[in-house]
Amino acid sequence: MSNKTIGIKDVALAAGVSVTTVSHVLNEVAYARISPETRDKVRTVAEQLGYGPNRLAQALRTQRTGMLGLVSEEIATTPHAGRIILGADEAAKARGYNLMIINTPGSASLESRQADVQALLERRVDGILYATMYHRNVKLPANLGSVPSVLVDSVATGGNITAVIPDEEGGARAAVGALLDAGHTRVGFINNTDDVPATHERLQAFRSVLTEAGLDGDAAPVESEVSEVHGGYEAAMRILAGGNPPTGLFCYNDRMAMGAYRAAAELGLSIPGDLSVVGFDDQELIAANLYPGLTTVALPHYEMGAWATEHLIDAIEGKTDLALMATHPTILGCPLVSRESIAAPRQ
Known part of the structure; x- marks a missing residue:
């Protein structure tokens, strides 16, 4: 068989099953009553023979191209958020799809983003992922709804489209809880100044966790700055230079935590001996x-990309209805990643 093109009949003959069974297995037909053993056998034989489905024939039959589009608002050039693309790409390939990416600046106009979506539509993608580099509300191009679409790390403003976002509140609760579990009762928060969901949800969680622990969450020190290293430094200098400063700091993100490290060093404070720090x-x-x-909280970038792609493909293949999932965004957990920056406060 090595000297001719391998067809579906060859796979069926070698596996000892019908052509229909091979088709159902390789096309993952959900309703087909085929045992797991037979499915494994068919896949193994197909791989050994080097059989791959005829994509052109499939496209003609199903009116699908096997291509997904991804509009990336800067995530392609942002190392940590870039894991959204990795998760999406690996999930797509596992289902026999390929990913076409257009990277656009976060500051791009609505018209520019609409042109990006149109470019994907003209290449006949079966569906579109729209991903942003940080969790925020977005105004979407009107043509995004021309094919099945899913938002990643964002929620539509004035629209109703399936979205997956990180659990900002749960992640902040885990971060503050780690400081409380270590014995800290004087805890401060270095927050962001941008009007985005994370700014508000992390602050609310910070105050709530302290209050639930019997502390005065409303009176706990909070300083806000731009969410970069120098902003973290400035905010930490203010919060640590006052009387009776906190022994534990929750920082809006890891860059601000880096600035807090510098501030602590300039003030002669050791981490975690004098000051415990947790980031995000x-x-x-x-x-x-x-x-x-740095002990910190992980954003589920990879998981969001994979989740969005799986559900987008399910919708394309008629296995799920995105409209039923669009009323509320799906929230994925932000787990605590423990390192060495937290210790019990000195008595």
């Missing part, structure tokens, strides 16, 4: 390489 995002180039390693 788990940006590996920062969190794992600070000294000591």
Whole structure:
């Protein structure tokens, strides 16, 4: 058989099953009553023979191209958020689809983003993922709804489209809880100044967790700055220079935590001996390489990309209805990543 094109009949003959069974297995027909053993056998034989489905014939039959589009608002050039693309690409390939990516600036006009979507539609993608580099509300191009679509790390403003976002509140609760579990009763928060969901939800969680622990959450010190290293430094200097400063700091993200490390060093405070610090995002180039390693909360970038792709393909193949999922965004957990930046406060 090595000298001719392998067809579906060859696979059926070698596996000892019907052509219909091979078709149902390789096209993952959900309703087909085929045992797991037979499915495994068919897949193994197909792989050994080097059989692959005829994509052109499939496209003509199903009116699908096997291509997904991804509009990336800067995530393609953002290392940690880029895992959204990795999750989406691996999930797509596992289902026999390929990913076509258009990277656009976060500051791009609505008209520009509509042109990006149109470029994907003209290439006949079966569905579109629309992903942003951080969790925010977005105004979507009107033509996005021309094919099945899913938002990643964002929620539509004035629209109703399936979305997957991180659990900002749950992640903040885990971060503050780690400081409380270590014995800290004076805890401060270095927050972002941007009007985005994470700014508000993380602050609310910070205050709520302290209040639930019997502390005065409303009176706990909070300083806000731009969410970069220098902003974290400025906010930390203000929050640590006052009387009776906190012994534990929750920082809006890892970059601000890096600034807090610098502030602590200038004030003669050791981490975690004098000051415990926890961040958010788990940006590996920062969190794992600070000294000591930064305890932080991981954003589920990979998981969001994979989840969105799986459900987009299910919708394309008629296995799910995205409209039923669009009333509320799906929220994925933000797990705590423990390193060495938290210790019990000194008595």
